[in-house]
Amino acid sequence: MNHVVVDPVKMEQYAFVLEDAYDEFFEVDGAEGTLKPIFLTPGKGAAVSETGDMEVRAAAEAFVHEEDRAGFLALFSPQSLDEVCSHKIRKQAEFRRKQPDGRESWVRGILFSNDACGRDKALFYTVDIESRNAARLMQLNRDLFGVFLDAYIGIAQLDLDQGIGTIIQCIPMPDLALRSFKWGRMIGYLCSTVIYPGDRDIFAGTFSLKHMREVWGYGHKNMSLEVRYSQDGENFRWAEVNAMLFRQEDMPDKVYLAMRDTSEQHLLKGIVERYVYSHCDYFIYLNARNNSYVMFSSKGDGTPLPPEHCDDYEKAIEIYVRKYIAPEDQELAIREMRISRVLEELDRTGEHNFYCGVMDAERGYTRKRLQYLYYDKESQMVLMTRTDVTDIYLEQRRQNKLLQRALMQAQTDPLTGLYNQAVKEMISERLEGEDGTAAILFMDLDNFKVINDTLGHIKGDLMLQEVAGVLKKTLRASDLSGRVGGDEFIALLHPVSSPAGVRQCVQRICTSVRSVMDRDFQDFSVTCSIGIAMYPADGINVASLVEKADKAAYAVKRKGKNGFAFYSDLL
Helix, strand or coil, X not given: CCCEECCHHHHHHHCCCHHHCCCEEEEEECCCCEEEEEEECCCCCCCCCCCCCEEHHHHXXXXXXXXXXXXXXXXXXXXXXXXXXXXXXXXXXXXXXXXXXXXXXXXXXXXXXXCCCCCCEEEEEEEECCCHHHHHHHHHHHHHHHHHHHCCCEEEEEECCCCEEEEEEECCCHHHCCCXXXXXXXXXXXXXXXXXXXXXXXXXXXCCHHHHHHHHHCCCCEEEEEEEEECCCCCEEEEEEEEEEECXXXXXXXXXXXXXXXHHHHHHHHHHHHHHHHHEEEEEEEECCXXXXXXXXXXXXXXXXXXXXXXXXXXXXXXXXXXXXXXXXXXXXXXXXXXXXXXXXHHHHCEEEEEEEEEECCCEEEEEEEEEEEEECCCCEEEEEEEECHHHHHHHHHHHHHHHHHHHHHHECCCCCCECCHHHHHHHHHHCCCCCCXXXXXXXXXXXXXXXXXXXXXXXXXXXXXXXXXXXXHCCCCCEXXXXXXXXXXXXXXXXXXXXXXXXXXXXXXXXXHHHHHHHCXXXXXXXXXXXXXXXXXXXXXXXXXXXXXXXXXXXXHCCCCEEEEHHHHC
Protein backbone atom coordinates (compact mmCIF):
# COMPACT_ATOMS: atom_id res chain seq x y z
CA MET A 1 0.00 0.00 0.00
CA ASN A 2 1.15 3.59 -0.69
CA HIS A 3 0.63 5.19 2.69
CA VAL A 4 1.24 8.84 3.39
CA VAL A 5 3.26 9.02 6.61
CA VAL A 6 2.22 12.17 8.43
CA ASP A 7 4.26 11.75 11.63
CA PRO A 8 7.48 9.73 11.04
CA VAL A 9 8.49 9.90 14.74
CA LYS A 10 5.25 8.40 15.99
CA MET A 11 5.26 6.03 13.04
CA GLU A 12 8.55 4.61 14.28
CA GLN A 13 7.27 4.59 17.87
CA TYR A 14 3.96 2.89 17.28
CA ALA A 15 3.52 1.35 13.87
CA PHE A 16 6.42 -0.86 12.85
CA VAL A 17 4.03 -3.46 11.46
CA LEU A 18 0.61 -1.85 11.08
CA GLU A 19 1.58 -0.04 7.89
CA ASP A 20 1.17 -3.28 5.95
CA ALA A 21 -2.17 -4.15 7.52
CA TYR A 22 -4.35 -1.10 7.99
CA ASP A 23 -5.67 1.95 6.13
CA GLU A 24 -5.26 4.62 8.80
CA PHE A 25 -3.42 4.97 12.06
CA PHE A 26 -4.05 7.75 14.60
CA GLU A 27 -2.95 8.82 18.06
CA VAL A 28 -5.96 9.81 20.18
CA ASP A 29 -5.47 12.65 22.64
CA GLY A 30 -8.14 12.08 25.27
CA ALA A 31 -7.57 15.41 27.00
CA GLU A 32 -8.02 17.40 23.78
CA GLY A 33 -10.48 15.02 22.16
CA THR A 34 -8.55 14.96 18.89
CA LEU A 35 -7.31 12.47 16.33
CA LYS A 36 -3.66 12.98 15.34
CA PRO A 37 -2.87 11.15 12.05
CA ILE A 38 0.27 9.01 11.89
CA PHE A 39 -0.35 7.56 8.44
CA LEU A 40 -3.21 7.55 5.91
CA THR A 41 -4.01 5.72 2.68
CA PRO A 42 -5.06 7.99 -0.20
CA GLY A 43 -8.39 6.99 -1.65
CA LYS A 44 -9.29 4.83 1.34
CA GLY A 45 -8.87 6.82 4.49
CA ALA A 46 -11.03 9.56 5.87
CA ALA A 47 -8.30 12.05 4.82
CA VAL A 48 -8.68 13.96 8.08
CA SER A 49 -5.67 16.02 7.23
CA GLU A 50 -2.26 15.13 6.02
CA THR A 51 -0.71 17.76 8.24
CA GLY A 52 -3.15 18.61 11.02
CA ASP A 53 -5.44 17.20 13.69
CA MET A 54 -9.23 17.00 13.88
CA GLU A 55 -11.66 16.83 16.75
CA VAL A 56 -13.32 13.42 17.14
CA ARG A 57 -16.82 14.91 16.86
CA ALA A 58 -15.92 16.83 13.73
CA ALA A 59 -14.41 13.70 12.17
CA ALA A 60 -17.61 11.78 12.97
CA GLU A 61 -19.80 14.42 11.31
CA ALA A 62 -17.55 14.66 8.28
CA PHE A 63 -16.78 11.04 7.54
CA VAL A 64 -19.12 8.67 9.50
CA HIS A 65 -22.62 7.73 8.36
CA GLU A 66 -25.17 9.49 10.54
CA GLU A 67 -26.74 6.19 11.68
CA ASP A 68 -23.36 4.97 12.93
CA ARG A 69 -22.10 8.13 14.62
CA ALA A 70 -23.40 7.30 18.09
CA GLY A 71 -21.41 4.04 18.19
CA PHE A 72 -18.35 5.80 16.77
CA LEU A 73 -18.47 8.59 19.38
CA ALA A 74 -19.11 6.12 22.22
CA LEU A 75 -15.79 4.51 21.36
CA PHE A 76 -14.03 7.80 22.22
CA SER A 77 -16.09 8.75 25.28
CA PRO A 78 -14.06 9.66 28.42
CA GLN A 79 -15.18 6.46 30.14
CA SER A 80 -14.20 4.30 27.16
CA LEU A 81 -10.81 6.00 26.79
CA ASP A 82 -10.15 5.65 30.52
CA GLU A 83 -10.86 1.89 30.36
CA VAL A 84 -8.59 1.47 27.34
CA CYS A 85 -5.72 3.51 28.80
CA SER A 86 -5.96 2.25 32.40
CA HIS A 87 -6.61 -1.42 31.79
CA LYS A 88 -4.89 -1.84 28.43
CA ILE A 89 -7.96 -3.38 26.83
CA ARG A 90 -8.99 -3.18 23.16
CA LYS A 91 -12.30 -1.86 21.89
CA GLN A 92 -13.72 -1.84 18.39
CA ALA A 93 -16.66 -0.53 16.41
CA GLU A 94 -17.85 -1.08 12.84
CA PHE A 95 -19.26 1.85 10.92
CA ARG A 96 -19.91 3.14 7.42
CA ARG A 97 -17.35 5.69 6.26
CA LYS A 98 -17.77 8.31 3.54
CA GLN A 99 -15.11 7.96 0.88
CA PRO A 100 -13.60 10.98 -0.95
CA ASP A 101 -15.47 9.97 -4.13
CA GLY A 102 -18.81 10.02 -2.30
CA ARG A 103 -19.19 6.28 -1.87
CA GLU A 104 -19.64 4.61 1.53
CA SER A 105 -17.71 1.58 2.78
CA TRP A 106 -17.78 -0.47 5.92
CA VAL A 107 -14.71 -0.19 8.14
CA ARG A 108 -13.71 -1.57 11.49
CA GLY A 109 -12.05 0.82 13.94
CA ILE A 110 -9.82 -0.52 16.73
CA LEU A 111 -8.99 1.53 19.85
CA PHE A 112 -6.16 0.34 22.09
CA SER A 113 -3.26 1.52 24.22
CA ASN A 114 0.22 0.44 25.21
CA ASP A 115 2.95 1.65 27.54
CA ALA A 116 4.44 3.92 24.89
CA CYS A 117 1.25 5.96 24.60
CA GLY A 118 1.35 7.70 27.95
CA ARG A 119 -1.44 8.09 30.46
CA ASP A 120 -3.97 10.13 28.44
CA LYS A 121 -3.37 8.81 24.95
CA ALA A 122 -4.59 5.84 22.95
CA LEU A 123 -4.09 4.52 19.42
CA PHE A 124 -6.77 4.08 16.78
CA TYR A 125 -6.61 2.40 13.39
CA THR A 126 -9.13 1.40 10.76
CA VAL A 127 -9.32 -1.41 8.23
CA ASP A 128 -11.63 -1.78 5.25
CA ILE A 129 -14.11 -4.64 5.72
CA GLU A 130 -16.33 -3.75 2.77
CA SER A 131 -15.13 -6.74 0.81
CA ARG A 132 -17.41 -9.55 1.86
CA ASN A 133 -15.61 -12.11 -0.27
CA ALA A 134 -12.98 -12.59 2.42
CA ALA A 135 -15.67 -12.89 5.06
CA ARG A 136 -17.59 -15.43 2.97
CA LEU A 137 -14.37 -17.36 2.40
CA MET A 138 -13.69 -17.41 6.11
CA GLN A 139 -17.23 -18.65 6.77
CA LEU A 140 -16.84 -21.33 4.12
CA ASN A 141 -13.57 -22.44 5.66
CA ARG A 142 -15.20 -22.59 9.06
CA ASP A 143 -18.10 -24.63 7.73
CA LEU A 144 -15.78 -27.08 6.01
CA PHE A 145 -12.92 -27.15 8.48
CA GLY A 146 -14.62 -26.04 11.66
CA VAL A 147 -13.19 -28.82 13.79
CA PHE A 148 -9.69 -28.07 12.55
CA LEU A 149 -10.05 -24.31 13.08
CA ASP A 150 -11.56 -24.75 16.53
CA ALA A 151 -8.56 -26.85 17.60
CA TYR A 152 -6.11 -23.98 17.04
CA ILE A 153 -5.82 -20.51 18.52
CA GLY A 154 -3.79 -19.27 15.55
CA ILE A 155 -3.26 -20.34 11.92
CA ALA A 156 -1.06 -18.56 9.37
CA GLN A 157 -0.11 -19.33 5.76
CA LEU A 158 3.35 -18.49 4.42
CA ASP A 159 4.26 -18.17 0.75
CA LEU A 160 7.78 -19.53 1.07
CA ASP A 161 8.98 -17.98 -2.22
CA GLN A 162 7.70 -14.44 -1.66
CA GLY A 163 8.07 -14.42 2.13
CA ILE A 164 4.50 -13.11 2.60
CA GLY A 165 2.34 -14.46 5.43
CA THR A 166 -1.44 -14.36 5.74
CA ILE A 167 -3.12 -14.82 9.12
CA ILE A 168 -6.14 -17.10 8.73
CA GLN A 169 -7.06 -17.13 12.40
CA CYS A 170 -5.62 -15.41 15.49
CA ILE A 171 -7.79 -15.73 18.59
CA PRO A 172 -5.48 -13.63 20.82
CA MET A 173 -5.75 -10.79 18.24
CA PRO A 174 -8.86 -11.45 16.11
CA ASP A 175 -8.47 -8.20 14.15
CA LEU A 176 -5.45 -9.64 12.33
CA ALA A 177 -7.52 -12.34 10.63
CA LEU A 178 -7.17 -12.42 6.81
CA ARG A 179 -4.43 -9.77 6.82
CA SER A 180 -1.15 -10.20 4.93
CA PHE A 181 2.30 -9.20 6.20
CA LYS A 182 5.91 -9.56 5.32
CA TRP A 183 6.87 -12.70 7.22
CA GLY A 184 9.68 -11.13 9.24
CA ARG A 185 7.45 -8.31 10.40
CA MET A 186 4.65 -10.70 11.28
CA ILE A 187 6.93 -12.88 13.40
CA GLY A 188 8.34 -9.77 15.07
CA TYR A 189 4.87 -8.45 15.77
CA LEU A 190 3.74 -11.74 17.30
CA CYS A 191 6.86 -11.78 19.46
CA SER A 192 6.22 -8.27 20.76
CA THR A 193 2.50 -8.72 21.43
CA VAL A 194 1.72 -12.40 22.03
CA ILE A 195 4.79 -14.51 22.83
CA TYR A 196 6.27 -14.62 26.36
CA PRO A 197 9.49 -12.53 26.53
CA GLY A 198 11.63 -15.48 27.58
CA ASP A 199 10.48 -17.50 24.54
CA ARG A 200 10.73 -14.79 21.87
CA ASP A 201 14.26 -15.50 20.67
CA ILE A 202 13.70 -19.23 20.16
CA PHE A 203 10.30 -18.57 18.54
CA ALA A 204 11.74 -16.01 16.10
CA GLY A 205 14.76 -18.18 15.31
CA THR A 206 12.80 -21.40 14.81
CA PHE A 207 10.20 -19.90 12.47
CA SER A 208 12.40 -17.45 10.59
CA LEU A 209 12.36 -17.75 6.80
CA LYS A 210 16.03 -18.72 6.77
CA HIS A 211 15.65 -21.52 9.28
CA MET A 212 12.49 -22.96 7.76
CA ARG A 213 14.01 -22.97 4.28
CA GLU A 214 16.99 -24.87 5.70
CA VAL A 215 14.71 -27.41 7.40
CA TRP A 216 12.64 -27.98 4.27
CA GLY A 217 15.87 -28.25 2.29
CA TYR A 218 16.87 -31.23 4.43
CA GLY A 219 13.66 -33.00 3.37
CA HIS A 220 11.67 -32.42 6.58
CA LYS A 221 8.04 -31.45 6.22
CA ASN A 222 7.13 -30.36 9.73
CA MET A 223 8.60 -29.06 12.97
CA SER A 224 7.15 -27.91 16.28
CA LEU A 225 7.98 -25.80 19.32
CA GLU A 226 6.33 -25.27 22.71
CA VAL A 227 6.16 -21.67 23.88
CA ARG A 228 4.15 -19.48 26.22
CA TYR A 229 1.70 -16.90 24.90
CA SER A 230 -0.72 -14.33 26.28
CA GLN A 231 -3.93 -12.65 25.18
CA ASP A 232 -3.65 -9.78 27.67
CA GLY A 233 0.10 -9.43 28.15
CA GLU A 234 -0.06 -10.69 31.73
CA ASN A 235 -1.56 -14.17 32.05
CA PHE A 236 0.56 -16.58 30.04
CA ARG A 237 -0.51 -20.01 28.79
CA TRP A 238 1.33 -22.82 27.01
CA ALA A 239 0.94 -23.46 23.30
CA GLU A 240 2.44 -25.85 20.75
CA VAL A 241 3.35 -24.22 17.42
CA ASN A 242 3.57 -26.56 14.41
CA ALA A 243 4.95 -25.62 10.99
CA MET A 244 3.87 -27.88 8.10
CA LEU A 245 5.12 -27.74 4.50
CA PHE A 246 2.69 -28.30 1.60
CA ARG A 247 3.97 -28.78 -1.94
CA GLN A 248 1.88 -28.96 -5.12
CA GLU A 249 3.08 -29.24 -8.69
CA ASP A 250 3.34 -25.89 -10.48
CA MET A 251 2.38 -24.09 -7.27
CA PRO A 252 4.52 -22.09 -4.82
CA ASP A 253 5.53 -23.92 -1.65
CA LYS A 254 3.20 -23.06 1.22
CA VAL A 255 3.91 -23.39 4.93
CA TYR A 256 1.09 -23.47 7.47
CA LEU A 257 1.85 -22.37 11.00
CA ALA A 258 -0.71 -23.68 13.54
CA MET A 259 -0.72 -22.72 17.21
CA ARG A 260 -2.60 -24.98 19.65
CA ASP A 261 -3.21 -24.30 23.33
CA THR A 262 -1.57 -27.04 25.43
CA SER A 263 -1.86 -25.47 28.89
CA GLU A 264 -4.00 -28.31 30.22
CA GLN A 265 -1.67 -31.02 28.90
CA HIS A 266 1.34 -29.07 30.18
CA LEU A 267 -0.27 -28.84 33.62
CA LEU A 268 -1.02 -32.57 33.66
CA LYS A 269 2.52 -33.32 32.54
CA GLY A 270 3.86 -31.14 35.34
CA ILE A 271 1.62 -32.87 37.88
CA VAL A 272 2.76 -36.29 36.69
CA GLU A 273 6.43 -35.34 36.83
CA ARG A 274 6.19 -33.56 40.16
CA TYR A 275 3.79 -35.77 42.06
CA VAL A 276 3.24 -39.12 40.33
CA TYR A 277 6.85 -39.96 39.48
CA SER A 278 8.07 -38.61 42.81
CA HIS A 279 5.61 -40.75 44.79
CA CYS A 280 5.37 -43.94 42.74
CA ASP A 281 7.96 -46.69 43.19
CA TYR A 282 7.44 -47.85 39.60
CA PHE A 283 5.20 -48.08 36.53
CA ILE A 284 4.83 -51.49 34.93
CA TYR A 285 3.33 -52.14 31.51
CA LEU A 286 1.79 -55.59 31.86
CA ASN A 287 0.83 -57.72 28.87
CA ALA A 288 -1.73 -59.90 30.62
CA ARG A 289 -2.33 -61.98 27.51
CA ASN A 290 1.36 -62.99 27.27
CA ASN A 291 2.09 -63.00 31.03
CA SER A 292 4.98 -60.53 30.49
CA TYR A 293 5.79 -57.01 31.59
CA VAL A 294 8.18 -54.09 31.20
CA MET A 295 9.00 -51.57 33.92
CA PHE A 296 9.33 -48.17 32.21
CA SER A 297 9.81 -45.94 35.25
CA SER A 298 11.18 -46.66 38.69
CA LYS A 299 12.08 -44.68 41.77
CA GLY A 300 15.78 -44.91 42.56
CA ASP A 301 15.59 -44.53 46.32
CA GLY A 302 16.65 -48.05 47.28
CA THR A 303 13.17 -49.49 47.74
CA PRO A 304 13.06 -53.19 46.70
CA LEU A 305 11.91 -53.47 43.07
CA PRO A 306 10.98 -56.42 40.85
CA PRO A 307 13.07 -57.10 37.69
CA GLU A 308 12.82 -54.39 35.03
CA HIS A 309 11.34 -56.81 32.48
CA CYS A 310 10.22 -60.42 32.59
CA ASP A 311 8.54 -62.96 30.31
CA ASP A 312 6.86 -64.74 33.25
CA TYR A 313 5.05 -62.15 35.33
CA GLU A 314 3.34 -64.53 37.75
CA LYS A 315 6.56 -66.41 38.55
CA ALA A 316 8.46 -63.16 39.05
CA ILE A 317 5.88 -61.70 41.43
CA GLU A 318 5.79 -64.86 43.55
CA ILE A 319 9.58 -64.79 43.92
CA TYR A 320 9.43 -61.10 44.79
CA VAL A 321 6.57 -61.54 47.28
CA ARG A 322 8.31 -64.36 49.16
CA LYS A 323 11.49 -62.28 49.39
CA TYR A 324 10.24 -58.78 50.23
CA ILE A 325 6.55 -58.74 51.24
CA ALA A 326 5.75 -58.82 54.97
CA PRO A 327 4.86 -62.43 55.99
CA GLU A 328 1.33 -61.58 57.07
CA ASP A 329 0.57 -60.10 53.61
CA GLN A 330 2.30 -62.62 51.35
CA GLU A 331 -0.72 -64.81 50.55
CA LEU A 332 -2.87 -61.72 50.01
CA ALA A 333 -0.32 -60.21 47.60
CA ILE A 334 0.09 -63.39 45.57
CA ARG A 335 -3.68 -63.81 45.27
CA GLU A 336 -4.38 -60.17 44.33
CA MET A 337 -1.52 -59.97 41.79
CA ARG A 338 -2.58 -63.05 39.84
CA ILE A 339 -3.53 -62.10 36.29
CA SER A 340 -6.90 -63.84 36.54
CA ARG A 341 -7.74 -61.87 39.67
CA VAL A 342 -6.52 -58.58 38.16
CA LEU A 343 -8.60 -59.00 34.99
CA GLU A 344 -11.65 -60.08 37.00
CA GLU A 345 -11.56 -56.91 39.10
CA LEU A 346 -10.78 -54.65 36.13
CA ASP A 347 -13.75 -56.03 34.21
CA ARG A 348 -15.96 -55.64 37.27
CA THR A 349 -14.98 -52.22 38.65
CA GLY A 350 -12.53 -50.66 36.19
CA GLU A 351 -9.59 -50.71 38.58
CA HIS A 352 -7.93 -53.04 41.07
CA ASN A 353 -6.23 -51.83 44.28
CA PHE A 354 -4.84 -53.44 47.41
CA TYR A 355 -2.35 -52.66 50.17
CA CYS A 356 0.51 -54.69 51.62
CA GLY A 357 3.64 -54.30 53.70
CA VAL A 358 7.13 -54.41 52.14
CA MET A 359 10.34 -54.97 54.09
CA ASP A 360 12.83 -52.27 53.08
CA ALA A 361 16.49 -52.87 53.97
CA GLU A 362 16.91 -49.19 54.89
CA ARG A 363 13.50 -48.11 56.20
CA GLY A 364 12.28 -51.38 57.63
CA TYR A 365 8.52 -51.93 57.32
CA THR A 366 6.89 -49.81 54.60
CA ARG A 367 3.30 -49.76 53.41
CA LYS A 368 2.54 -49.93 49.67
CA ARG A 369 -0.54 -49.37 47.51
CA LEU A 370 -0.71 -51.36 44.28
CA GLN A 371 -3.05 -50.21 41.53
CA TYR A 372 -3.95 -51.84 38.20
CA LEU A 373 -5.73 -49.99 35.36
CA TYR A 374 -6.56 -50.99 31.80
CA TYR A 375 -4.39 -49.35 29.17
CA ASP A 376 -5.93 -51.35 26.32
CA LYS A 377 -8.76 -53.62 27.41
CA GLU A 378 -9.12 -55.40 24.08
CA SER A 379 -5.43 -56.35 24.03
CA GLN A 380 -5.37 -56.96 27.80
CA MET A 381 -2.65 -54.37 28.29
CA VAL A 382 -2.57 -53.21 31.91
CA LEU A 383 -0.78 -50.34 33.63
CA MET A 384 0.38 -51.19 37.14
CA THR A 385 1.77 -48.74 39.71
CA ARG A 386 3.05 -49.11 43.24
CA THR A 387 2.92 -46.13 45.58
CA ASP A 388 4.51 -45.71 48.99
CA VAL A 389 1.81 -44.84 51.55
CA THR A 390 3.88 -45.50 54.68
CA ASP A 391 3.50 -41.99 56.06
CA ILE A 392 -0.24 -42.04 55.44
CA TYR A 393 -0.51 -45.52 56.96
CA LEU A 394 1.40 -44.55 60.12
CA GLU A 395 -0.63 -41.36 60.48
CA GLN A 396 -3.88 -43.31 60.10
CA ARG A 397 -2.75 -45.76 62.77
CA ARG A 398 -1.92 -42.88 65.09
CA GLN A 399 -5.26 -41.22 64.42
CA ASN A 400 -7.11 -44.52 64.94
CA LYS A 401 -5.43 -44.97 68.30
CA LEU A 402 -6.35 -41.44 69.30
CA LEU A 403 -9.91 -42.04 68.12
CA GLN A 404 -10.18 -45.32 70.03
CA ARG A 405 -8.79 -43.65 73.13
CA ALA A 406 -11.23 -40.74 72.81
CA LEU A 407 -14.11 -43.15 72.19
CA MET A 408 -13.13 -45.20 75.21
CA GLN A 409 -12.95 -42.08 77.37
CA ALA A 410 -16.35 -40.96 76.10
CA GLN A 411 -17.88 -44.35 76.98
CA THR A 412 -16.10 -44.96 80.30
CA ASP A 413 -16.89 -43.87 83.84
CA PRO A 414 -13.60 -42.31 85.03
CA LEU A 415 -14.08 -43.37 88.67
CA THR A 416 -14.81 -47.07 88.25
CA GLY A 417 -13.45 -47.90 84.77
CA LEU A 418 -16.81 -49.44 83.85
CA TYR A 419 -18.89 -48.16 80.97
CA ASN A 420 -21.07 -45.11 81.62
CA GLN A 421 -24.56 -44.45 80.22
CA ALA A 422 -23.22 -45.70 76.88
CA VAL A 423 -23.68 -49.23 78.25
CA LYS A 424 -27.41 -49.00 77.47
CA GLU A 425 -26.76 -48.38 73.76
CA MET A 426 -24.13 -51.13 73.74
CA ILE A 427 -26.63 -53.56 75.25
CA SER A 428 -29.17 -52.56 72.61
CA GLU A 429 -26.66 -53.22 69.81
CA ARG A 430 -25.71 -56.57 71.36
CA LEU A 431 -29.31 -57.77 71.58
CA GLU A 432 -30.48 -56.46 68.17
CA GLY A 433 -31.77 -59.42 66.21
CA GLU A 434 -30.61 -61.84 68.95
CA ASP A 435 -32.57 -65.09 69.18
CA GLY A 436 -31.02 -66.34 72.46
CA THR A 437 -31.74 -65.51 76.09
CA ALA A 438 -30.17 -62.73 78.13
CA ALA A 439 -30.63 -61.04 81.52
CA ILE A 440 -30.42 -57.36 82.39
CA LEU A 441 -29.49 -56.51 85.98
CA PHE A 442 -30.18 -53.20 87.71
CA MET A 443 -28.14 -52.91 90.94
CA ASP A 444 -28.62 -50.20 93.59
CA LEU A 445 -26.38 -50.05 96.67
CA ASP A 446 -28.14 -50.06 100.04
CA ASN A 447 -27.29 -47.37 102.60
CA PHE A 448 -24.64 -45.81 100.35
CA LYS A 449 -25.58 -42.36 101.66
CA VAL A 450 -24.44 -43.43 105.12
CA ILE A 451 -20.93 -44.11 103.83
CA ASN A 452 -20.72 -40.68 102.16
CA ASP A 453 -22.21 -38.77 105.13
CA THR A 454 -20.22 -40.56 107.85
CA LEU A 455 -16.88 -41.51 106.30
CA GLY A 456 -16.76 -38.88 103.54
CA HIS A 457 -16.81 -38.93 99.75
CA ILE A 458 -13.30 -40.34 99.46
CA LYS A 459 -14.43 -43.52 101.23
CA GLY A 460 -17.61 -43.44 99.16
CA ASP A 461 -15.60 -43.35 95.92
CA LEU A 462 -13.42 -46.16 97.18
CA MET A 463 -16.51 -48.24 97.88
CA LEU A 464 -17.85 -47.63 94.33
CA GLN A 465 -14.50 -48.76 92.93
CA GLU A 466 -14.64 -51.92 95.05
CA VAL A 467 -18.14 -52.71 93.78
CA ALA A 468 -16.97 -52.17 90.21
CA GLY A 469 -14.15 -54.63 90.94
CA VAL A 470 -16.74 -57.19 92.08
CA LEU A 471 -18.61 -56.88 88.77
CA LYS A 472 -15.39 -57.18 86.75
CA LYS A 473 -14.37 -60.36 88.60
CA THR A 474 -17.81 -61.96 88.72
CA LEU A 475 -19.05 -61.33 85.19
CA ARG A 476 -17.75 -63.07 82.06
CA ALA A 477 -15.87 -61.48 79.18
CA SER A 478 -19.02 -61.70 77.05
CA ASP A 479 -21.06 -59.74 79.62
CA LEU A 480 -21.34 -55.95 79.85
CA SER A 481 -21.48 -53.70 82.92
CA GLY A 482 -21.66 -49.97 83.57
CA ARG A 483 -22.24 -47.31 86.23
CA VAL A 484 -25.31 -45.25 85.27
CA GLY A 485 -25.82 -43.16 88.42
CA GLY A 486 -24.25 -42.30 91.78
CA ASP A 487 -24.59 -45.82 93.21
CA GLU A 488 -26.53 -47.47 90.37
CA PHE A 489 -25.10 -50.12 88.05
CA ILE A 490 -26.44 -51.99 85.03
CA ALA A 491 -25.15 -55.32 83.72
CA LEU A 492 -26.01 -57.59 80.79
CA LEU A 493 -25.56 -61.34 81.16
CA HIS A 494 -25.38 -62.78 77.66
CA PRO A 495 -25.82 -65.50 76.74
CA VAL A 496 -27.62 -67.32 79.57
CA SER A 497 -29.01 -70.83 79.54
CA SER A 498 -31.74 -70.44 82.19
CA PRO A 499 -33.03 -68.20 85.02
CA ALA A 500 -31.36 -70.60 87.44
CA GLY A 501 -27.92 -69.69 86.07
CA VAL A 502 -28.78 -65.99 86.37
CA ARG A 503 -29.87 -66.55 89.99
CA GLN A 504 -26.50 -68.12 90.86
CA CYS A 505 -24.55 -65.26 89.27
CA VAL A 506 -26.59 -62.57 91.03
CA GLN A 507 -26.22 -64.39 94.35
CA ARG A 508 -22.43 -64.30 93.94
CA ILE A 509 -22.56 -60.56 93.28
CA CYS A 510 -24.63 -59.91 96.41
CA THR A 511 -22.28 -62.00 98.55
CA SER A 512 -19.15 -60.33 97.14
CA VAL A 513 -20.54 -56.83 97.69
CA ARG A 514 -21.47 -57.68 101.28
CA SER A 515 -17.97 -59.01 101.98
CA VAL A 516 -16.45 -55.77 100.66
CA MET A 517 -18.45 -53.80 103.21
CA ASP A 518 -17.46 -56.06 106.10
CA ARG A 519 -13.78 -55.92 105.18
CA ASP A 520 -13.11 -52.29 104.34
CA PHE A 521 -15.81 -50.12 105.82
CA GLN A 522 -15.75 -50.81 109.61
CA ASP A 523 -19.16 -51.76 111.00
CA PHE A 524 -21.29 -50.08 108.35
CA SER A 525 -23.74 -52.43 106.68
CA VAL A 526 -23.84 -51.54 102.97
CA THR A 527 -25.34 -54.17 100.71
CA CYS A 528 -27.01 -54.16 97.29
CA SER A 529 -30.46 -54.69 95.84
CA ILE A 530 -30.63 -56.18 92.34
CA GLY A 531 -33.56 -56.35 89.93
CA ILE A 532 -33.56 -58.74 86.96
CA ALA A 533 -35.42 -58.54 83.63
CA MET A 534 -35.16 -61.41 81.15
CA TYR A 535 -34.79 -61.00 77.40
CA PRO A 536 -36.96 -61.76 75.48
CA ALA A 537 -39.46 -63.07 78.07
CA ASP A 538 -39.94 -59.64 79.67
CA GLY A 539 -39.58 -57.72 76.42
CA ILE A 540 -37.13 -56.88 73.62
CA ASN A 541 -36.82 -53.12 74.08
CA VAL A 542 -33.73 -52.38 76.16
CA ALA A 543 -35.10 -49.17 77.71
CA SER A 544 -38.20 -51.06 78.80
CA LEU A 545 -36.13 -53.96 80.17
CA VAL A 546 -33.94 -51.57 82.20
CA GLU A 547 -37.06 -49.93 83.61
CA LYS A 548 -38.49 -53.32 84.61
CA ALA A 549 -35.22 -54.37 86.25
CA ASP A 550 -35.22 -51.04 88.15
CA LYS A 551 -38.76 -51.75 89.43
CA ALA A 552 -37.66 -55.19 90.59
CA ALA A 553 -34.67 -53.67 92.46
CA TYR A 554 -36.97 -51.11 94.11
CA ALA A 555 -39.27 -53.95 95.23
CA VAL A 556 -36.27 -55.64 96.90
CA LYS A 557 -35.50 -52.41 98.78
CA ARG A 558 -39.09 -52.19 100.02
CA LYS A 559 -38.88 -55.75 101.37
CA GLY A 560 -35.72 -55.11 103.40
CA LYS A 561 -32.88 -54.73 100.89
CA ASN A 562 -29.83 -57.02 100.48
CA GLY A 563 -31.23 -59.35 97.87
CA PHE A 564 -32.53 -59.73 94.34
CA ALA A 565 -35.76 -60.36 92.47
CA PHE A 566 -36.90 -61.16 88.95
CA TYR A 567 -39.36 -58.76 87.36
CA SER A 568 -41.69 -61.69 86.70
CA ASP A 569 -41.96 -62.30 90.48
CA LEU A 570 -43.74 -58.94 90.82
CA LEU A 571 -46.57 -59.93 88.46
